Amino acid sequence: MSEQPTTEEIKENVTNTNVWIRLLYMALFAVLYWAAEVILAVVIVFQFLSVLFTGNKNAKVLAFGAQLSTYAYQIFRYLTFNSEEQPFPLGDWPSDKTLTEEVVATEKPKRAPRKPAAKKTATRKTPAKKAAPKAEEGTGEETKES
Numbered sequence: 001m002s003e004q005p006t007t008e009e010i011k012e013n014v015t016n017t018n019v020w021i022r023l024l025y026m027a028l029f030a031v032l033y034w035a036a037e038v039i040l041a042v043v044i045v046f047q048f049l050s051v052l053f054t055g056n057k058n059a060k061v062l063a064f065g066a067q068l069s070t071y072a073y074q075i076f077r078y079l080t081f082n083s084e085e086q087p088f089p090l091g092d093w094p095s096d097k098t099l100t101e102e103v104v105a106t107e108k109p110k111r112a113p114r115k116p117a118a119k120k121t122a123t124r125k126t127p128a129k130k131a132a133p134k135a136e137e138g139t140g141e142e143t144k145e146s
Helices: 007-014 017-054 059-079 097-105
Strands: none
Touching: 017 059
């Protein structure tokens, strides 16, 4: 277990201006996250309507949605003290070219559609049915029309 901080350490932490400045940044990023959430809702509706009416995803909106999702993730990391890197507008907008290329690549099918699998037949053994005897031609069992 960690040791309890002393009174001096607590005073030093409380009077540390860097912690209070971070609180202001955290408030700013909380507001920016709320705005990103609203914009993300618009992106979701737009993309849905695009697919509904055209049958295709809009590649630019797809890439922007991926960047916006990454931005929200960066904000969460900063707010939870998992990262010291400040997100946009104090840092860079997440424009990872690799991420964008992966998203746009989802527009094109990566492989040919699969062929339907052959139906499997049951291999259960059943007793063979006896075939009915066939009537042989010319045995007199045929009826003649008059």
